[in-house]
Amino acid sequence: MSWVISIETKPIIKPISISYSKLSYDDIDSIVFIEHQNSQNPWSKNQLVESILNPTNLCYSMSIDNQILGFLMAMPADDSADILNISISKEYQRKGYGKKLLNCLIEELKNRKIKVLILEVRESNQSAISFYLKYGFEKISLRKNYYMINSKHPNQKEDGIIMRLKF
Template sequence: MPEDPALPRSVSHPRYGRLQFAAMGASDLDAVVRIEEAVYSHPWTRGNFQDSLYSGYQAQTLRDVHGELLGYFLVMLAVDEAHLLNISVAALHQHQGLGRLLLDQASATARQRHMRTMLLEVRESNQHAAKVYRQYGFTEIGRRKNYYPAANQTREGAIVMSLPL
């Protein structure tokens, strides 16, 4: 993804100080996959991330001043809709407002590219994330049965949410 000077590249955080957004690249994937595997029961694979980058999806990382990867997001743009495919904060840095910063940046990225709506799916069991999305302004627009893989070869439903941009 080319750098876009209209989007914030650096933000201030009360705990972490200056944080930097940057386009996700192949060199980020080892750290991204480590976070993914630590925070999800059914994580994306390195190949999933590589395919997303190759497809030109909007993918950004968030790092502290020491270069530590704190989080990332991937958004697929289609016509006038942005689909938030993945958003993650490293386990040790959750509940510090970093998810909101990532949502801000993902939304700004989509608006800059003239998207009108952002969509996402969240596991029905992930009530904390669903609450964060609702507080951000997302509303539930539907459900997808058996959308996610779950324990013991079962499936779990997804809540589909939408945010006007």
């Protein structure tokens, strides 16, 4: 006689642990990777380092299990702040992480009594524009022919769209 023993098991669902940190120079390789993965006109490593090391800037990373999946850089002034850069690693896009990162910045700005956030985005970056509109930003003005489309064709330019969020 043979016996078949069946044991019912429940799938183990590991909770996702997201953490936010102040960006430091040690994070630069991950940041450069995400920046180059996402942009046809990426910031150089030097530009990213300068922004991280600028003590005025607010620069955050977002990680899952200690792996950086996105970053945000902003420059606060007295009563408003500018988003300088925000980027989420391709495999994690469209999962709500960009929104979470922006929420994190806005909490800090509220602590500083700052109530306006401004940014500039290329007209061709429709996914980012959709993201900002969904978040509640409004288009407030246009910078005609502000961005070079491609460094190989320096005469071809595109508009920059300035957007603003009041909170």
